[in-house]
Amino acid sequence: MIELLNKKKTIILISILIVICLVVSSLFTYFEFFTERNSPTKDESIEYELDDRISPLTNQGLILEINRIRHRGLLDEIMKIGISWRNQPSFYVVTKIDDLKYSSYKEFGFTYDAWDTFLQGNRVIRDAKEEQETSEIVITIVEKEKKGLFRLIDVEKENIHITYDYRTGCWVGDDSFKDDDGYGHYVGEFFEVWFDVYQTDFDHDGLTYWTEVNVLHTDPRFDDSKEDPDEDGVPTSWEWKWGYDPFIWDDHMHLDPDIDGLENIEEYKMAEWFADPFSQDIFIEVDGMERDGLLDREHVLYEESQQIIIERFCEHGINLYIDNGWPDGSINGGGEILPHIKTISWDSGIILQFYNNHFADERKGVFRYLLTCHSGVFPMIAFSGNTEYNNYDTMAVGMSIYQWLFTPRIQRLLLASTVLHELGHTLGIAPYTIEGCDNISFISESTTIKQFIEELHKYKSEWGDYKSVMNYLYVIDVNIVDYSDGSHGHNDQNDWEKFYLPFFQIENNIICEPGILPPAKDKIVDENLSVILDGWEYSKNITHQYVENIDGWSPVNPIKCNWSVFIRTEESSFPCDRNLRVYAWPIVPISGWSLIKEGYIDPEGNIQLV
Numbered sequence: 001m002i003e004l005l006n007k008k009k010t011i012i013l014i015s016i017l018i019v020i021c022l023v024v025s026s027l028f029t030y031f032e033f034f035t036e037r038n039s040p041t042k043d044e045s046i047e048y049e050l051d052d053r054i055s056p057l058t059n060q061g062l063i064l065e066i067n068r069i070r071h072r073g074l075l076d077e078i079m080k081i082g083i084s085w086r087n088q089p090s091f092y093v094v095t096k097i098d099d100l101k102y103s104s105y106k107e108f109g110f111t112y113d114a115w116d117t118f119l120q121g122n123r124v125i126r127d128a129k130e131e132q133e134t135s136e137i138v139i140t141i142v143e144k145e146k147k148g149l150f151r152l153i154d155v156e157k158e159n160i161h162i163t164y165d166y167r168t169g170c171w172v173g174d175d176s177f178k179d180d181d182g183y184g185h186y187v188g189e190f191f192e193v194w195f196d197v198y199q200t201d202f203d204h205d206g207l208t209y210w211t212e213v214n215v216l217h218t219d220p221r222f223d224d225s226k227e228d229p230d231e232d233g234v235p236t237s238w239e240w241k242w243g244y245d246p247f248i249w250d251d252h253m254h255l256d257p258d259i260d261g262l263e264n265i266e267e268y269k270m271a272e273w274f275a276d277p278f279s280q281d282i283f284i285e286v287d288g289m290e291r292d293g294l295l296d297r298e299h300v301l302y303e304e305s306q307q308i309i310i311e312r313f314c315e316h317g318i319n320l321y322i323d324n325g326w327p328d329g330s331i332n333g334g335g336e337i338l339p340h341i342k343t344i345s346w347d348s349g350i351i352l353q354f355y356n357n358h359f360a361d362e363r364k365g366v367f368r369y370l371l372t373c374h375s376g377v378f379p380m381i382a383f384s385g386n387t388e389y390n391n392y393d394t395m396a397v398g399m400s401i402y403q404w405l406f407t408p409r410i411q412r413l414l415l416a417s418t419v420l421h422e423l424g425h426t427l428g429i430a431p432y433t434i435e436g437c438d439n440i441s442f443i444s445e446s447t448t449i450k451q452f453i454e455e456l457h458k459y460k461s462e463w464g465d466y467k468s469v470m471n472y473l474y475v476i477d478v479n480i481v482d483y484s485d486g487s488h489g490h491n492d493q494n495d496w497e498k499f500y501l502p503f504f505q506i507e508n509n510i511i512c513e514p515g516i517l518p519p520a521k522d523k524i525v526d527e528n529l530s531v532i533l534d535g536w537e538y539s540k541n542i543t544h545q546y547v548e549n550i551d552g553w554s555p556v557n558p559i560k561c562n563w564s565v566f567i568r569t570e571e572s573s574f575p576c577d578r579n580l581r582v583y584a585w586p587i588v589p590i591s592g593w594s595l596i597k598e599g600y601i602d603p604e605g606n607i608q609l610v
């Protein structure tokens with residue numbers, strides 16, 4: 001009997017153990033599947049079988065989009081005396097994808113007749129061979145030029161050659177990732193071109209089948225373009241395009257690898273408008289003002305003035321975008337015509353009203369705000385400054401004096417020059433960084449005409465070689481309309497090397513109270529700002545190692561920048577496994593620290609950066 005009871009107990013115990021094993025096994029299987037579905041791409045403990053297929057879910061094809069073409073020749077034409085600048089160019093695009101050549105002009109007689117085709121799309125699709133690995137793409141810009149009085153000839157001006165990889169969805173060639181002018185952006189001698197290349201995709205998330213199954217281990221049948229598995233505020237598709245790991249948290253709220261003041265999360269939100277996290281961008285929103293009766297003109301930023309400003313920055317590798325009425329842009333976006341006010345002063349409150357009611361909150365800290373108005377208080381027909389706190393993100397330019405006194409060509413040049421001057425202030429150029437800027441001592445020190453002439457001569461001898469729109473001597477010189485490059489002699493400076501693009505986001509180190517006169521250096525207060533991170537500490541040795549081994553792409557010249565590398569010493573508030581952060585401080589008159597890279601120290605003590 002006892003033996004029988006023992007057998008029953010044994011059977012019951014075995015049964016219980018079997019049930020427990022089944023439950024544990026089921027839970028293990030579930031969690032193993034869940035973990036694998038959401039596993040980080042760099043987890044070497046998981047082995048995956050390579051699926052080298054390229055397009056098993058959809059008919060393989062390639063799409064080429066030409067999103068914008070800007071002719072670079074207007075600046076040269078409008079600097080000449082005459083009316084040649086009024087003649088808009090005529091050009092068209094020829095695309096070749098492998099053996100398929102397409103010309104909208106040859107097929108339909110279509111040409112672009114404009115200096116800038118902003119958001120006028122051109123799209124070509126090609127049926128690729130199934131499992132084709134690469135495609136050769138050529139984008140040719142052809143301009144129709146006059147020969148003689150009546151004849152037009154076609155002249156090829158730009159040829160862009162790239163090779164597209166169907167596995168990764170990336171391309172190389174005349175345009176490539178982290179090149180000098182940005183990815184999907186080509187700056188040639190005659191034209192500037194923005195384009196995109198992508199392939200047919202079953203789930204329409206912009207991630208190729210090969211990338212999803214072999215690199216990201218996501219489902220190629222499910223749209224991941226809005227997914228954010230690492231919860232860092234930026235979705236999978238954007239992170240993959242720009243070289244970040246979608247499964248490892250990145251500090252996109254603070255990362256600014258190109259030091260332009262647009263952190264990565266802002267670059268992502270501005271992607272529709274060509275923002276590139278590795279190429280410096282400046283965004284300006286412009287509003288105009290109504291006419292003052294029949295004899296007045298509408299106060300707007302002329303298209304030609306816009307192109308002059310854009311070209312000046314293009315010449316120095318900076319992309320400048322002006323919202324003067326973008327279609328489908330922000331509510332309260334650019335291009336609004338505001339109620340007429342004859343005279344605007346900085347402290348009248350009018351600028352603040354326009355700033356609060358016609359400049360969207362989500363644009364503050366991303367865009368600078370420019371108002372083209374009737375007039376400022378004479379002689380200050382233009383000014384820039386702080387609208388909230390002490391951040392210099394707002395500009396106002398009075399136009400009436402130009403419209404009354406000058407020809408249309410001169411009007412456009414003077415307007416561009418004045419905007420460049422005020423924009424320069426939002427980039428950190430001020431009388432207290434170089435006294436040749438805004439200096440009116442030759443007026444303030446004079447009581448008679450003789451004294452004025454003497455003071456003016458004295459000022460010219462001191463600052464006459466600073467040939468920049470930032471110098472009052474040259475802001476109305478239509479032969480310059482540019483910042484200085486530092487090549488002109490005594491007391492000249494290279495403005496382009498002194499710019500600090502994020503300046504419009506930071507508190508100015510001088511408060512320009514009413515009645516202040518330049519250079520006002522006695523008003524400067526330099527706070528000793530430093531990087532403070534809980535759980536991190538500055539490493540002098542790692543910083544030295546980083547600086548000694550900088551190679552490849554860099555947002556700034558390494559020798560013209562201060563660097564600080566921080567390593568994690570304890571648990572941090574940042575939810576990621578990386579233990580290294582790189583900060584840069586450009587050596588310019590007004591600057592600050594920017595987080596440009598994250599990474600880790602490997603077991604051998606080497607720096608590994610993302």
